[in-house]
Amino acid sequence: MIVWLLALLQALLAVALAPLLVGWVRKVKAWLQNRRGAPLLQPYADLRKLLTKDTRVAHTASPLFRVAPYIVFVATWLACVTVPLIALDLPTAGIADIIVLVGLLALARFFLALAGMDVGTAFGGMGASREMLISALAEPALLMAVFTLAMTAHSTSLVGVMEHHLTDGFLLRPSYLFAFGALVLVALAECGRIPIDNPATHLELTMVHEAMLLEYTGRYLALMEWAAWIKLLLYGVLLVNVFLPWGIATAFTPTALALGLIAVVVKLALLGAALAVGETVTAKMRLFRVPGFLNLALLLGLLGLLSHVILEVGA
């Protein structure tokens, strides 16, 4: 019973932490650009503002337009729940594996794209088609990276992968390095960060994710934005906890849990800072260059798989 309670707590914590991570990335970026920037907790304020506001819906919108935000939010949240955040052996993580995680994210994306097209504006359709292009290219790379992990641990469960990693101790695994690289690139593409997409712009010709949300207002918009932030958190946790699982709670004692929380917050803060630095020093690339970018991710994934087979297993 207590573990289910903990699982629920962890799920809520993920949702609660997501805006903080976004606020942190924005803050670091502001510092790097010599601005003071918005307060760290600004995303929470934004959410509260949007949630209390009235929602307006275009008269051409179908019921799907109203349902989509809920589906997107719930699917993303569920996906996030499957990734161990502070403790390893929670039942929620046990019921799902990496494939389900990828599937849930695909479901969320599907509805997001549908909603983008639903109203029938030019931008929504454009954003949706770009989003699908990017995801179609990113998915194989993501799967390659995931398979590399799964093959190392002989399990497609994230917990299995992390446990394997913890018991093996520190190893210089080239396959992990490649899979990490692939996953970073995929995460950048999937979360709509620079150089693929710029979350801070509403410049008509370049936006991808924002183009799909143009018609949303009020709490629908809040849910959609929140879902996007949860997705960022999810990829962040995936990167730091799968590749550097040290610190995560393996027992359910209060000290272990507290340590796990501190560890993940520190790791995420570092990752967020790195993301902010990366976004500051690189420029957004043209859409036509995106396939090349994601091909690199696919190559990294493939090399991860190959170097696992060739260099780490050996017959």
Add this chain to the structure above:
Amino acid sequence: MSLALLPLLQQFVVLLAALALFLSFVLLAQMRLVAAIHVFAWQGALVAAVTLTVAVAGAVEHLYFSAVLTLALKALLIPWMLHRLVRRLGLERHTERLRHPALVVMAGVALVIFSYWLVLPMVEQGQAFTRNIIAVSLALVLIGLLMMVFRQQAVAQVLGFMSMENGLFLAAVSATAGMPLVVELGVAFDLLVAMVLFGVFFFQIRESIDSLDVDRLNRLTEVES
């Protein structure tokens, strides 16, 4: 063999070899000449690092010397010479067009699998570690070959050639703890002379066809003209 059973230094060799393989792919797909030269220099530095690691791990003294030699030759001198040539030929901003970049990269992946398949029967040798590194080195060699086939630019072909040499050196260092010194010196000397001659040829080719696109070197064929 599992990676966990290897000592840390050997793990490091594996990691460096894998990175060198990755750089081979980057070299294959890198269209900007100057950037490609830098990638090549990094690959040379990785091979030198492997040499150094093997030297430390096995306490092989003459490998310290070859590590320095590799670093000087592959990571500094040859890239510097290429860089200078590119500048003198006015090719700093040259970018190439590869017709099917994704296809070429996939061909490279196929070559990696082929290399592994080729050395797989060597398993009775027990030393799976060595065998695996040989597979990676062979992949490096074959990808260099692939680059020479698919690139039309003379400088890029030379880069392919030189990265083949990197693969050979990786094999020699990791599989056999380096060749005898006299051979290693001979190979390095040959490589250096080859580089000088390549430089001479760049100018000869440009003089004769006014470009370094060697696809235009097509006067000599069996087809009657």
Add this chain to the structure above:
Amino acid sequence: MTALLLTLLTPLIGGLALFLVRALAPAGWLNLAVSGLTLLGSLWLAWTVAQVEVIAGLGFRVDAFNVYLIVLTAFVGLTTAIFSRPYMQYVQASGRISVLNLRLYHSLYQAFMLTMLVALTTDNLGVLWVAVEGATLATVLLVSLYRTPEAVEAAWKYFILCGVGIALALFGTVLTYFAAQLVLADTEAGLTWSVLHAHAAALDPTVMRIAFVFLLVGYGTKVGLVPMHQWLPDAHSEGPTPMSAVLSGLLLNVALYAVVRLKMLVDGSLAATDTPHLAGALLMGFGLVSFMVAALFLHRQRDIKRLFSYSSIEHMGLMTFAFGLGGPLATFGALLHMLVHSLTKSAIFVTVGHATHLAGTQSIERIRGLIRTQPTIGWSLLFGVVAIAGFPPFGVFTSEFLLLTATMQTHPWLTLVLLSGLAIAFAGLFRHLHPMVYGTAPDGQAPVTANLLPVFVHLGLVLWLGLAIPDFLAHWLNRATALIAGGGVL
């Protein structure tokens, strides 16, 4: 040992000295003198080897097999130098080459001789590789000596293809070294051929099998085996004629020598496995394909030097096939064929050099009536081609006859293939030769000063070998055969 040092140091010092000589005339003579001294050294070496069987030391090793190639190399080097002296004067007079390049030519000529002699004498597989690669480097600038677009293209192709090939050979060498390290106590000796040969049976067959494939493809590129032969006709046709003579007559031999030495190792290693003749079978396959393809390509040639370079591929294919066949008779035939082919082919290239000088072109269609304008050149070319096509009483006939006999004993049906290939090659050569020698000479074609002494000497030797192989040579080749095939024929 002194003889060996004399043979090796002469071209080294000569090459350096020649780079300093500015004037053309003394350079030509000096080149000649250096080549002559090298030949003397090699003859002394041969005489010593005849007494003591094997000279070994300082990482070199000379036995019956390589000593005859060393003498051959030095001999053809000398006769080509005799031809090259007036020929290069003519080339310079015609303004195709600058003074600096001429200095380079002489210097690199000796460097090339040096690399080949080192490749032949060394006992170390790594040094062998370095020397063969060095031979490429020394000749590649010579191929592009005239700086025409065609010459530059040919040289680039030669450089890239041989560079790639030789890189694969180095991979094979590394694998061999790896195999050696697993069995030898003294790992430093892992590339020494004599040590490897002594321990051949212990070498891991799987590794050696893979290694041999790389070595064969690598050195086979230099032998000119189809399909890695693309560089060969280009390099021969665009380089200066003396270069074509030594490339065809010597370099191909050295590469084949390397292949045979390595085959001996692999055979020893694979003897106990279920595929003991893998190396031989590979050589036979590559050889036969090269032989047939080159014979067919002879018919399509427009350029006289390309024509004869395809003829070289054809003969190298035949030798490769014979070495692959193994057995004393085939090996003896192949060794003899190496000798007579080198002599004949370099004689032909020398004659061709004069013929192109006479006609002012390399195009077969425009070389006409040689025998009318200058009978010596016409007859030389005719006899050279008759010899290379394998007519009695020339030596090529003897060696080809031996090869066919050996084939008949083990693979009777392949004799038919070989015979038809020889017939095709014969037809290919003579359909081009006939109008060149007998056709009507174009107006104004005048005789040139020709130095045909090397041709006469070479063809005379080939004729002698066809009529009767002298006793000492027969024993010599027999000893080499015993070394390679494990038993002699005499």
